[in-house]
Amino acid sequence: SNRESVSSPYRSWGGSGRVPAGVGRKRSRIVVTGGAGFVGSHLVDKLLRRGDDVIVIDNFFTGRKDNVMHHFGDPRFELVRHDVVEPILLEVDQIYHLACPASPVHYKYNPVKTIMTNVMGTLNMLGLAKRIGAKFLLTSTSEVYGDPLEHPQKETYWGHVNPIGVRSCYDEGKRTAETLTMDYHRGAGVEVRIARIFNTYGPRMCLDDGRVVSNFVAQAIRKQPLTVYGDGKQTRSFQYVADLVDGLMALMEGEHVGPFNLGNPGEFTMLELAEVVKETIDSSATIEFKPNTADDPHKRKPDISKAKELLNWEPKVPLREGLPLMVADFRNRILNEDEGKGN
Ligand code: NAD
Ligand code: UDP
Ligand code: UDP
DSSP states (O other): OOOHHOTTGGGGGGTSOOOOOOTOOOOOOEEETTTHHHHHHHHHHHHHHOOOOOEEEEEEEOOGGTTTGTTOTTTEEEEEOOOOOSSSOOOOOOOEEOOOOOSHHHHHHSSSHHHHHHIHHHEEEEEHHHHHHHHHEEEGGGGGBSSSSSSOTTTTTOOBBOSSSHHHHHHHHHHHHHHHHHHHHHOOOOOEEEEEOOOOEETOTTSSSOHHHHHHHHHHHTTTEEEEEETHHHEEEOEEEHHHHHHHHHHHHHHHHOOOSSSSOEEEEEEHHHHHHHHTTOOOOOEEOOOOOOTTTTTOOOOOOHHHHOOOOOOOOOOOHHHHHHHHHHHHHHHHHHHHTTT
16 A cells, blocks of 8 residues: 555665665665755655655745645655754754755845855754764855856866856855865865756746746746847756756765766757747747846856766756656646636
8 A cells, every 4th residue: 555655665666676776775864955945855855765764954945845745744754944054953864955045036135145055054064964974965056167268167167256246145155165065074074075066947946036947938838928138149058857866866875075067968048948948838939138137157068077987977858858847837836826816
């Protein structure tokens, strides 16, 4: 029955007779900060499927209970409302530290809070990892490369970041978080991992978070014009969320500190992205040009040779296959919104 399968340690084996990845591995207790957010909630799904105990720490700034509600009632799942800027005492084996708003609209909303989250939040989680001997993984970002002068970006590139701009709270915050992580590693022997994540999309992204994929998909569904900022010739590389989750887990379980670029090397201009969204959702969608935001990086594309070689990881889902996978989720939420308004 369903009840038995929930409590069985063999739950994720699927009875296929294949040797599962978790064999011989003791069940771990894992904290995911920011676990009610977009990426975090997909990671939580996979960790629970693997058979681990998961504690989510989230202050619900950009995350939602809806994203993890399907685990309520699972004794291996706990949800704690907590702000990582404050210290916390827990006993766990691994810490996936994701807590931080990721969309430019969200992180610019209260830039000082964004810095506090990146610096104090990361310090607290590293202090926790040090005290209990837990493994710590930081989700850093491709933004540490700023408006890059090297293309594609390798992990050896030190970046081209404006320290006093409107994106600095995030870019410099994450750079400091990386520094703290390496200093706890060198100074206190904490076992750490650093991921530099490139633009990621998928179900459960916030509807109106201002990121380009969520904007275009929501606009196409709502029959609004797709808003292209600037001339639309700037590029990004878009990774499907399931690929990222695989990469984060491979990094945590592997032997290497990093930093590792985790992203999909497929590079698209914003105009090309708009075309793919039109093909996927509505070929009659129109484009509206808007002024671009300050300090917008002109191009971005990961060199992932290091992750391929040392983590045996590479993304599997190209944009044209991944985009359709988020459309049903967006349609449902937009429909519910409309019903809520009495339309
Ligand atoms: P998200 O905004 O959906 O999730 C962030 C989560 O952290 C939310 O649930 C939010 O409520 C929580 N949070 C924020 N501040 C907090 C605080 N002070 N205390 C406790 N919880 C807090 O963003 P996401 O896309 O899921 O990103 C997750 C992580 O990955 C972030 O650290 C982000 O910087 C990094 N990242 C994401 C991308 C991407 O494209 N999605 C790219 C690069 C890096
Ligand atoms: N910390 C925490 N939980 C713990 C251990 C530490 O939140 O279990 C916090 C602690 O409050 C401090 C930070 O992590 O703000 C850094 O801790 P560390 O022990 O490295 O530094 P110290 O407290 O000695 O300055
Ligand atoms: N962008 C756009 N239309 C939108 C939102 C964003 O053309 O409605 C552009 C934005 O100017 C940037 C790119 O898309 O060049 C990616 O922006 P996003 O905020 O998604 O991510 P980030 O800038 O952090 O890579």
